[in-house]
Amino acid sequence: MSTHQRVGYVRVSSTGQNSDRQLDGIKLDRLFEDKASGKNTDRPALQEAIRYVRDGDLLLVHSMDRMARNTEDLLRLVRELNAKRVTVEFVKERLTFNGDSADPIGNLMMTMLGGFAEFERALIRERQREGIEIAKQKGVYKGRKASLNAQQIEEIRRRVDAGGKKAAIARDFGISRETLYRYLRSTVA
Structure with a gap:
């Protein structure tokens, strides 16, 4: 008799951040954690989790933006996992994707929410660039300090x-x- 596992995946953007609030209080059989920027394609723990999960397992992820860099990446990862008959649940968005059933509304929601998250990240980067440009014009921003003397x-x-x-x-x-x-x-x- 095979036992299905509840597997968690969490990601924080830097080593200084804490992943404790992600999947807090959720019972898991195994947890995989990456410390990498969302734009970083090198997410070894995610790849390990994908290799680890089996038919019937449930992969729990705090939110879509923790799993994928962009909408295309999100859709590909969920399709890949569903093809292995692994259910993917995004806790924050309260969305579950199961390879057994075609859920057009769920897929639409995933695409829209993933697109909104990608758009929001682009706006944040744009505001950051604008803020740096304004600070440079005022002579306040000098760039990153040299690592070496x-x-x-x-x-x-x-x-x-x-x-x-x-x-x-x-x-x-x-x-x-x-x-x-x-x-x-x-x-x-």
Whole structure:
């Protein structure tokens, strides 16, 4: 006799955020958690959850925007899970999608709500850009502060000139290789 599992998936946008309010008080057999931005396509816990769930299982997700980057991604993920005969429930929206039944109203609601969430994220990004532009015009916004000081940048330059591997140097300074390249480009006189 097979037992169906109640599997949860939660995502927070950064490592500093807490996922406790998502799926709080809901009994789960297994929980998968990602700490990644919604725009990030690299969501290893979600992929692991999709591989984990089986025919008859229920995947509970706090809300649609926690699962998908955009409407197209949302529809694809739900279709993929329903094809495995996994029921997907979005707790906040109170919507359930089951591969056994074609629910045109549910699919319409999912498409509309996913589209609204995508639109809202786009508006937030637009307002953020506008706010930064206004702050720049007022001379208030200076951009992100440099991760490294002048001495550290000079040390990077010396190590690169001496033939050091850029990936290892970036790791030693706790920066990405792209940041290292940006420092090298900016210090060229």
